[in-house]
Amino acid sequence: MGNVTREKFATKFGVMMAMAGSAIGLGNMWRFPYLTAENGGAAFIVIYLFLMFAVSIPTMITEYIIGRRTHANAVSAMTILGFPKLKFIGLIAVFSAICILGFYCVVGGWAVKYLVDSVLFKFDSPTADYSDIFNGFITSPLRPLIYTIIFLALTAFVTKGGVRSGIEKFSKIIMSLLFVIIILMAIRSVTLPGASEGLKYLLVPDFSKINGDAIRNALGQSFFTLGLGSGTILIYGSYVSDKENLTNTAYLTSILDTVFAIVAGIAIIPAVFAVAATNGIAPEINAGPGLVFITLPNIFSSMPMGQIIAILFFIALLFAALTSSVSMFESLNAFYMESRGLKRSKAVLRSYIICIIPGIICSLSQGILSNIKIIGLNIFDFLDKLSANVLMTSACLLLLIFTGWIMKKDDVMDELSSHGSIKAPRWVLNTVYALIKYVAPAGILAMIITTILL
Ligand code: PHE
Secondary structure, eight states: OOOTTSOOOOOHHHHHHHHHHHHSSHIIIIIHHHHHHHTTTHHHHHHHHHHIIIIIHHHHHHHHHHHHHHTSOHHHHHHHTTOGGGHHHHHHHHHHHHHHHHHHHHHHHHHHHHHHHHHTTOOOOTTSOHHHHHHHHHHSSSHHHHHHHHHHHHHHHHHHTOIIIIIIHHHHHHHHHHHHHHHHHHHHHHTSTTHHHHHHHHHSOOGGGOSHHHHHHHHHHHHHHHTTTTTHHHHHHHTSOTTSOHHHHHHHHHHHHHHHHHHHHHHHHHHHHHHHHHHTSOOOOOSTHIIIIIIHHHHHHTSTTHHHHHHHHHHHHHHHHHHHHHHHHHHHHHIIIIISOOOHHHHHHHHHHHHHHHHHHHHHTTTTTTTOOBTTBOHHHHHHHIIIIIIHHHHHHHHHHIIIIISOHHHHHHHHTTTTTSOOOHHHHHHHHHIIIIIHHHHHHHHHHHHHHO
């Protein structure tokens, strides 16, 4: 089915690295470590993995099936499958990618700026007020804007090279380096004196912390980190050959993503504890920008070899952010190329213009536009909430319902078995199908209902 002359990924490894690149991003570096530490350590990881296997991976496989079956972008896919009226599902997904990129490219810009600063050895003063420095930077009108523009230009540049020489080549190199860097950082972190307290804080299971919130956090995190409901898995799936075992790729991507997130936690939290103990202060762990752009520079400034570690860390942050933004950007490129008939270079330019507008607004919403509020949130936070809580969740639910209840079971099974070339026992495929049809939609519905009611 679909367009046979379209570009495809060249190798299995390339597919894995592109998928892992999309999944591994800011969510792994600044949200997972904090969520894990706050919500019961290893107990949280157990719940997280359970939900990932029961709900998130089946959802991922759904996107993958639609992409691979049609070899098309999220919007055209619905028409190719014979349901042009359901194009709106694809449009929600593409729109959610634009909203996420809006704030993601701003943070990517901050990462570029902090990488430049770390190379200039600016994180060398333990007494500097890194909170002031960060807030001064993000609230100024021009400087963060320039970095946002640069970050998105880097993203566009990678996708301009196309699937094989752009996305695949870039992901293979960058992801391999990223794994090496994060492992080096984890080794440095756990060998600091006093690191063991941090390791305990991160990993010792505490089941008493598992409540409704922890469970919702776990599911929300796994959705964001796998980029579900934004068309990115669908579009990468559409570049995968018909022989590839998509269930395996989905499981492997999720496992790599989780392992990376845990290693990132080990690279960050014990270091924060160790340096705090040396300085005789309480460790301060928080989520989001505060951790990465305030706490960590402070830690680097008073840690042995901290200046080098700072450079490695911000390279890792930038790499992780870039490979994720590339997948979102490509979701939009593919829409312009296939649904609007543009050449790749024109599509890239169009995507750039469409994404830089929310990017600029999000950047300014930290400073001069900070008094513009939507439901009490500035535009940056609003786009974050809108994409994660409304757009991605509803796109996922609709895609699951589509695959489980509207698509023919034979077609779904045909994709799951890669047209019969995978000799998996029937019960395995049936289990995956049941997860797609019943378990995953029920899990998402439960999350939506409890969020509204509680
Ligand atoms: N998974 C990425 C992260 O954890 C973010 C992302 C969202 C990527 C949506 C693709 C699509 O940072």
